[in-house]
Amino acid sequence: MTQTDILSSEQEDLRLLRESARTLFERAGGSDRARKLRDAGGGFDAEMVRELAEAGVFGVAVPEDQGGLGMGLAAAGIIAEEVGRVIAPEPVVLTIGLSLGLLRRLCPDHPKVPQLISGETVLAVAWQERGPGGAPADATCRYADGKLTGAKAWVAGAAGSQGFLVVTQGDDGQVLVLVEANADGFVINKRAQADGSSLGELSFSGTPAAELASGRAVQDALAEAVVDATALAAAELVGLSERAFEITLDYIKTREQFDKPIGSFQVIQHRAVDLHVMCEVAQAGVGEALAQMDGETDPKIRARLASRAKSRAVTAAKKITRDAIQLHGAVGYTDEFDIGLYLNRALVLSAWLGDDAYHRRIWFEAREAEGAAQ
Amino acid sequence: MTDWNAMTDAEFRKEVRQFFEAEYPEELRHLPHRPKFAEIEHWHRKLHAKGWVAPAWPTEYGGMGLNAAKLLIFYEEQQRWGVNRGRDMGVQMVGPLIIKFGTQDQKDYWLPRILSCDDIWCQGYSEPGAGSDLANLRTRAEIDGDDFVINGQKIWTTMAHDATHIFMLVRTDPDAPKKQQGISFLLAPMDQPGVDVRTIKTLSGETEFCEVFFDDARTPRENLVGELNKGWTMAKALLSFERIFIGSPSLAQNALGQLESFARGRGAFDDPVFRDRFAQAALDVEDHAALYARFADQLKRGETLGADVSMLKIWVTECFQRITELMIEAAGPDGGSIGPLQVGNVSVDVLASFYKARPTTIYGGSNEIQRNILSKAVLGLPG
Numbered sequence: 186m187t188q189t190d191i192l193s194s195e196q197e198d199l200r201l202l203r204e205s206a207r208t209l210f211e212r213a214g215g216s217d218r219a220r221k222l223r224d225a226g227g228g229f230d231a232e233m234v235r236e237l238a239e240a241g242v243f244g245v246a247v248p249e250d251q252g253g254l255g256m257g258l259a260a261a262g263i264i265a266e267e268v269g270r271v272i273a274p275e276p277v278v279l280t281i282g283l284s285l286g287l288l289r290r291l292c293p294d295h296p297k298v299p300q301l302i303s304g305e306t307v308l309a310v311a312w313q314e315r316g317p318g319g320a321p322a323d324a325t326c327r328y329a330d331g332k333l334t335g336a337k338a339w340v341a342g343a344a345g346s347q348g349f350l351v352v353t354q355g356d357d358g359q360v361l362v363l364v365e366a367n368a369d370g371f372v373i374n375k376r377a378q379a380d381g382s383s384l385g386e387l388s389f390s391g392t393p394a395a396e397l398a399s400g401r402a403v404q405d406a407l408a409e410a411v412v413d414a415t416a417l418a419a420a421e422l423v424g425l426s427e428r429a430f431e432i433t434l435d436y437i438k439t440r441e442q443f444d445k446p447i448g449s450f451q452v453i454q455h456r457a458v459d460l461h462v463m464c465e466v467a468q469a470g471v472g473e474a475l476a477q478m479d480g481e482t483d484p485k486i487r488a489r490l491a492s493r494a495k496s497r498a499v500t501a502a503k504k505i506t507r508d509a510i511q512l513h514g515a516v517g518y519t520d521e522f523d524i525g526l527y528l529n530r531a532l533v534l535s536a537w538l539g540d541d542a543y544h545r546r547i548w549f550e551a552r553e554a555e556g557a558a559q
Numbered sequence: 560m561t562d563w564n565a566m567t568d569a570e571f572r573k574e575v576r577q578f579f580e581a582e583y584p585e586e587l588r589h590l591p592h593r594p595k596f597a598e599i600e601h602w603h604r605k606l607h608a609k610g611w612v613a614p615a616w617p618t619e620y621g622g623m624g625l626n627a628a629k630l631l632i633f634y635e636e637q638q639r640w641g642v643n644r645g646r647d648m649g650v651q652m653v654g655p656l657i658i659k660f661g662t663q664d665q666k667d668y669w670l671p672r673i674l675s676c677d678d679i680w681c682q683g684y685s686e687p688g689a690g691s692d693l694a695n696l697r698t699r700a701e702i703d704g705d706d707f708v709i710n711g712q713k714i715w716t717t718m719a720h721d722a723t724h725i726f727m728l729v730r731t732d733p734d735a736p737k738k739q740q741g742i743s744f745l746l747a748p749m750d751q752p753g754v755d756v757r758t759i760k761t762l763s764g765e766t767e768f769c770e771v772f773f774d775d776a777r778t779p780r781e782n783l784v785g786e787l788n789k790g791w792t793m794a795k796a797l798l799s800f801e802r803i804f805i806g807s808p809s810l811a812q813n814a815l816g817q818l819e820s821f822a823r824g825r826g827a828f829d830d831p832v833f834r835d836r837f838a839q840a841a842l843d844v845e846d847h848a849a850l851y852a853r854f855a856d857q858l859k860r861g862e863t864l865g866a867d868v869s870m871l872k873i874w875v876t877e878c879f880q881r882i883t884e885l886m887i888e889a890a891g892p893d894g895g896s897i898g899p900l901q902v903g904n905v906s907v908d909v910l911a912s913f914y915k916a917r918p919t920t921i922y923g924g925s926n927e928i929q930r931n932i933l934s935k936a937v938l939g940l941p942g
């Protein structure tokens with residue numbers, strides 16, 4: 186096979202992957218499903234998790250020799266876009282980026298790895314703490330002698346997870362430990378989010394925990410996993426923005442005022458074009474960033490690329506979902522129309538792992554550091 | 560009776576401030592939602608006893624008779640202390656219309672009831688097919704003996720589920736040559752079999768507006784305000800006042816204050832980029848206030864406002880939105896969280912502010928429509 190053959194067969198694989206993910210979500214009910222789950226109190230559908238697993242979704246970026254598909258981050262990004270299109274609440278990015286991201290790097294032989302790939306289990310990842318600056322040095326949550334004490338914050342997917350992967354301070358630097366959801370001395374406070382999901386505030390008091398890894402490797406693996414999840418969240422926002430734009434485009438073609446479709450007013454047309462261009466730029470930029478991350482091993486460069494992706498995706502998603510409401514008029518402000526669900530999901534995904542302003546700053550700092558190193 | 564207008568601005572401001580600070584219930588300050596009447600009834604009673612329910616109305620009708628300058632001060636102080644406007648559609652919208660176009664009987668009957676909140680009003684203009692194109696409204700009212708019989712549907716009627724009366728634009732002559740003709744202004748009681756109210760949930764889960772269905776609902780003929788088929792012109796006459804009200808700096812100023820304490824508490828001002836964005840927003844608000852003052856001066860001189868007043872609404876609502884977006888930015892990882900966020904001893908409901916800001920560019924004449932007005936009526940552009 187020539188180089189171009191390989192490339193185009195890779196393209197073909199990605200196209201098929203997108204198609205199967207889209208079909209799966211559409212057959213399950215598209216964005217209606219997200220609405221139903223939200224109305225039922227948030228959380229996700231365990232059956233859907235199993236179906237996604239069967240389609241190979243969770244193992245997409247896990248190397249083949251570790252039981253995955255080995256298709257890399259670009260492929261995972263395509264799945265994340267499809268998740269975003271139907272605002273599915275299942276922990277797809279959380280699992281691919283964070284829980285599997287950590288375990289496959291630190292302990293690929295752990296039995297939880299195949300369980301996560303097969304959708305038998307879902308694990309949330311906790312590493313941040315509230316407090317001044319949030320720097321590791323300020324961290325107060327401690328692990329010693331099989332027990333965990335302290336607090337962790339902003340834990341996505343805390344509701345519905347069977348267990349928690351906690352990165353925290355041990356006697357000797359950072360450790361990765363596993364806490365069962367029903368462990369003693371473990372309390373989860375749920376902070377309601379705009380989209381009906383919640384972020385967990387976890388508190389541990391002498392909670393039994395199993396150490397999975399320790400030392401410098403933990404810190405590095407966490408940073409890598411967060412970078413991957415950041416890039417995938419960007420892809421999810423791209424899918425979300427695309428769908429929000431499509432819904433809006435349909436609406437302005439059909440809603441009539443002054444005896445014509447509002448999409449016939451030039452100001453609305455120009456606005457629609459701007460949003461369309463913004464969508465395309467975001468898809469191109471985020472897609473390229475993820476593809477480059479696949480070919481890059483330097484963690485600093487990968488982090489810069491993830492920040493490029495997230496900053497672009499958040500900027501686009503904010504603008505597109507907010508303008509979408511405006512173009513809908515009052516119906517856009519109701520819960521009955523789907524467009525509000527997209528706005529709310531965009532709020533949550535934008536705040537998670539850093540918004541656009543944050544990532545522009547990180548991007549600039551990374552770029553300066555690379556320049557200085559050369 | 561006190562002649563408020565004879566006071567110096569500073570004296571008047573002090574008087575208003577003292578009253579709010581002493582009497583307004585702490586737990587109602589900066590309410591993040593639109594209250595039902597029962598929630599603020601106690602406060603309304605106090606305001607009513609003081610004679611301060613209708614600051615803009617002439618004293619002969621039970622208002623404070625404030626001139627434009629004093630009125631601005633009143634609203635500024637109200638906003639500054641986070642005093643809820645209450646259920647003020649009667650005071651702000653129907654009252655002025657009755658004062659201007661109503662008969663003596665209508666004034667005698669309705670105005671005191673508006674002040675006492677015996678009647679609580681909602682605004683029935685918009686319909687599913689008549690939003691920006693309001694003149695397209697289809698709800699019919701036909702004369703039948705001593706009554707009008709009303710059939711049709713209104714939508715987006717704010718707080719209709721907690722109102723006793725609706726003031727509405729209805730079609731009374733479907734054969735008029737132009738859509739704007741054949742529309743009348745009608746008052747109707749909500750508590751009757753022919754009126755059905757269905758609440759609509761907003762995207763933030765609040766119940767704030769409704770659909771109102773009329774199925775052979777009735778209202779006495781004397782509830783027609785002004786002439787038959789002249790409702791459109793009357794409603795428009797009120798618009799210029801409404802536009803300066805809706806273009807006032809208060810919402811944005813209030814949000815800016817919240818942003819400042821929140822951002823300071825969160826340490827967001829350590830970031831020079833954030834400082835710059837904050838400064839932009841603060842200056843946007845300050846300079847808007849200067850522009851607003853110009854229009855207010857026009858009112859003070861007794862001039863009527865032109866179409867150019869639309870620029871206030873465009874500027875301030877978009878500014879309000881940017882400020883609430885900055886709050887979300889300052890909230891960082893809590894930016895998607897519902898409910899109040901604590902910083903030091905202040906608590907700020909960031910998302911509530913964000914949600915409140917969204918529809919300000921939609922209602923009261925959408926910002927696109929305001930731009931259309933400015934481009935044609937002010938800039939003289941063709942089309």
Ligand SMILES: Cc1cc2nc3c(=O)[nH]c(=O)nc-3n(C[C@H](O)[C@H](O)[C@H](O)COP(=O)(O)OP(=O)(O)OC[C@H]3O[C@@H](n4cnc5c(N)ncnc54)[C@H](O)[C@@H]3O)c2cc1C
Pocket residue numbers: 440442443447450452453511512513514515516518681682683684685687689690691692714715716717718768918921922923924925926927928931
């Ligand atoms: C929170 C809220 C409270 C409300 N409360 C009330 C109330 O109490 N009583 C009441 O009667 N109504 C109320 N309304 C309704 C409000 O007046 C309408 O939403 C408004 O008139 C816009 O109409 P629409 O929603 O049908 O949007 P549409 O008119 O369908 O407009 C949709 C989009 O098209 C744009 N558009 C329309 N025409 C043009 C044009 N010619 N050129 C360029 N762009 C155009 C609009 O700007 C908007 O972005 C409320 C609305 C909201 C959101």
